[in-house]
Amino acid sequence: MEQREESEVVREGLPPGPGWPRLALTGWYVKDPWGCIRSARGRYGDLFTLRVMNGDVVVGCTPAHARQVFSADPGNFRAFAVDALGPVLGEGALLVSSGETHRRQRKLLQPPFHGSRMRAYGRAMREVALEHGRALRAGKDARVHRTTTAISLDVILRTVFGVEAGAMAEGRQLLIDVLEGFSPMVVFSRKFQHPLFPPWRRLERALGVLDARIEEEVRQRRGRGEHGEDILGMLLDARWEGGEPMTAKEIRDQLLTLLVAGHETTAIALAWAIHEVYRRPWVLKRLREEIEGLGGDPEPEALARLPYLSAVCDETLRLRAVVPDVVRQLTQPFEYGGWRLPAGACVSVEIEAIHRDPGLYPEPDAFQPERFLERKPGPFEFLPFGGGHRRCLGAAFSDFEARVVLGTLVTRLDLRPLLEEVPARRNVTMGPRHGVPVEVLAVR
Numbered sequence: 001m002e003q004r005e006e007s008e009v010v011r012e013g014l015p016p017g018p019g020w021p022r023l024a025l026t027g028w029y030v031k032d033p034w035g036c037i038r039s040a041r042g043r044y045g046d047l048f049t050l051r052v053m054n055g056d057v058v059v060g061c062t063p064a065h066a067r068q069v070f071s072a073d074p075g076n077f078r079a080f081a082v083d084a085l086g087p088v089l090g091e092g093a094l095l096v097s098s099g100e101t102h103r104r105q106r107k108l109l110q111p112p113f114h115g116s117r118m119r120a121y122g123r124a125m126r127e128v129a130l131e132h133g134r135a136l137r138a139g140k141d142a143r144v145h146r147t148t149t150a151i152s153l154d155v156i157l158r159t160v161f162g163v164e165a166g167a168m169a170e171g172r173q174l175l176i177d178v179l180e181g182f183s184p185m186v187v188f189s190r191k192f193q194h195p196l197f198p199p200w201r202r203l204e205r206a207l208g209v210l211d212a213r214i215e216e217e218v219r220q221r222r223g224r225g226e227h228g229e230d231i232l233g234m235l236l237d238a239r240w241e242g243g244e245p246m247t248a249k250e251i252r253d254q255l256l257t258l259l260v261a262g263h264e265t266t267a268i269a270l271a272w273a274i275h276e277v278y279r280r281p282w283v284l285k286r287l288r289e290e291i292e293g294l295g296g297d298p299e300p301e302a303l304a305r306l307p308y309l310s311a312v313c314d315e316t317l318r319l320r321a322v323v324p325d326v327v328r329q330l331t332q333p334f335e336y337g338g339w340r341l342p343a344g345a346c347v348s349v350e351i352e353a354i355h356r357d358p359g360l361y362p363e364p365d366a367f368q369p370e371r372f373l374e375r376k377p378g379p380f381e382f383l384p385f386g387g388g389h390r391r392c393l394g395a396a397f398s399d400f401e402a403r404v405v406l407g408t409l410v411t412r413l414d415l416r417p418l419l420e421e422v423p424a425r426r427n428v429t430m431g432p433r434h435g436v437p438v439e440v441l442a443v444r
């Protein structure tokens with residue numbers, strides 16, 4: 001009894017953590033988040049503080065920590081790294097807003113991402129996957145990540161911006177210029193957003209061109225009185241709670257957020273999925289049998305419902321956490337893992353640590369899709385899309401896209417992986433270091 005009471009004592013302040021200088025610790029974390037977390041966890045346990053450039057981040061590594069953060073009142077938190085991200089994405093962007101503004105924005109932005117809307121996007125997703133699959137050449141080497149990046153970008157162009165299949169080239173270049181400007185330094189630190197720093201100047205220039213293009217598109221569509229069936233069209237139709245439409249600037253900020261949050265993440269997840277599947281002939285065989293059971297040209301929705309294909313996609317997101325953690329800043333003191341943390345500190349849920357917990361996932365470093373058929377993980381045990389009031393807005397969209405694109409490519413392509421990949425930082429997220437090089441054996 002005495003022991004129980006002692007463990008319930010809530011300590012004030014920040015739990016201990018590595019005493020490294022902030023710059024050095026930030027550098028280590030940015031380069032190798034999983035190595036940095038494992039090392040700190042080994043020394044300090046399941047809850048520790050990382051003192052990094054963006055603040056003091058208290059990292060929790062268990063489902064109980066995830067529950068504490070994701071079930072708490074959103075009023076406890078504001079978005080993380082707003083100082084650096086705000087000037088890039090726009091002060092009105094969902095990723096940087098908090099409190100009542102964030103709640104109102106989520107309400108407005110959610111309908112286009114509701115599961116029921118997926119039918120409208122499925123055709124475009126499948127066509128894009130077929131087109132980029134066919135562009136590969138048998139007998140040549142290719143980088144899978146390059147292909148999945150092109151697929152993810154085209155899916156966004158078609159479903160979000162409504163660009164027609166024949167007119168993709170200009171839109172593609174516009175978005176590529178912006179995305180290439182998102183270097184980690186510029187995105188993670190306000191200090192590098194300086195007119196004398198060439199990467200920042202490049203990003204500003206690219207954003208200027210995109211902004212003008214979006215403004216023009218909004219003006220034209222409003223002028224025509226036809227808003228369109230794509231996500232931009234739905235945003236033009238959307239009304240704030242008071243009944244007024246979004247301004248062109250508000251629409252621009254959210255479109256940029258969708259692009260930044262949705263493009264790289266999806267491309268990486270798909271590249272990892274192909275990497276895992278093609279290295280395991282027995283997985284590929286079972287996947288193909290399941291998909292071929294649907295006939296020659298399956299409906300996207302039928303693909304999205306296939307259990308083994310879904311299990312492969314989920315297992316990929318478990319093993320290869322594209323976003324290894326989520327972070328929130330505290331607006332008021334908050335109790336986390338037996339500590340009462342001060343306002344201003346940050347809390348992080350370490351998704352990767354939970355996904356690799358051997359108590360939840362036996363042999364956690366092995367790729368075993370069957371585990372998702374045998375047991376459905378609890379809400380705080382499988383968190384590729386984060387959780388709570390900031391859970392990924394595009395989760396249903398992304399899940400659907402992964403199933404449709406992977407389900408399309410695996411029946412059309414024979415690939416031979418050329419090496420075993422390791423994760424490395426790719427701009428904001430983590431991805432396969434070498435881009436998944438393969439030899440293309442056949443294209444059907």
Ligand code: HEM
Nearest residue numbers: 261262265266269322323326385386387390392393394398
């Ligand atoms: C495999 C693909 C994806 C992964 C792993 C992923 C993961 C995440 C994670 C971990 C978060 C933070 C959640 C939190 O703070 O609790 C997030 C936020 C977000 N994601 Fe995704 N995402 C993916 C794809 C997408 C797509 C396709 C879109 C849109 C087209 C999207 C839009 C967003 C937005 C707008 C937010 C901010 C939500 C908010 O702050 O309220 N994501 N995503």
